[in-house]
Amino acid sequence: MNRKGCPEEYPITLIVNGFEIAVFQLTNSDLVDWAFGYLFSEGLVEKVDDVIEVQVNEEKGTINVSLNEAFDEEIFFSKKKHYTAGCGRGVTFFSMTDVKSFDKVNSPQTYPLSYLLKKRSQFAQNSPMYLESGGMHGACIVQEDGSIVIREDIGRHNAVDKIIGYALRNRLNPEKLILLTTGRVSYEMLSKAAKYGFAVIGSRTAATKQAVQLAKYLNIEVIGYLRGKMSISYTSFGRVINDLEERKVGGSSY
Structure with a gap:
């Protein structure tokens, strides 16, 4: 064992x-x-x-x-x-209601879906606390040059706060970053990302209905179930381009 x-x-x-x-x-x-x-x-x-x-x-x-x-x-x-x-x-x-008052995102950045999947794999392979215990959450930012920064915590929302704190302390431009998370994207997770101004959010798992509604209102691209060559597009503002063979996942395809 x-x-x-x-x-x-x-x-x-x-x-x-x-x-x-x-x-x-x-x-x-x-x-x-x-x-x-x-x-x-x-x-x-x-x-x-x-x-x-x-x-x-x-x-x-x-x-x-x-x-x-x-x-x-x-x-x-x-x-x-x-x-x-x-x-x-x-x-x-x-x-x-508070979150709906946040500025809407207008980033022109675009990314191939294969790029998000590759970065999600790198994220998974470079999360030492998760690899040690199997019971941790992580949050990752992908920077404009392709480098990644990872923060881990017992709580998915704590991990997101940690990576936002890193980005804030280093004065990073949110429009040129991708936010990846291991956790479910719920409304409070979406609100944290929206407050900082991330235009693209990718998760290993699902997004809630409330989070998707907010993402649509705030022009945020949310991609869920980033695993292997799988994914679900919850919102579509043209920032993530499907460069892979279409594959049916659940009720959506990407």
């Missing part, structure tokens, strides 16, 4: 300008990236320069963030919480 290591998760308290936001279950890696990504995804920061400092204390299990602007905790906590549908339970303060 082959044995793999167990996935790890830790309770991490996020504190912003002295105010405790929540306790999150996170994998103890790339926590600075996660803090930037989560704060951006939830609208607490708009750019990397809004953050003065991020201090991670692994012994206490805390992330302390200092922002340039005052943090109005009453306004923030008055928003309705929406618990995420997935492992590594999280919370978002953005509703479907």
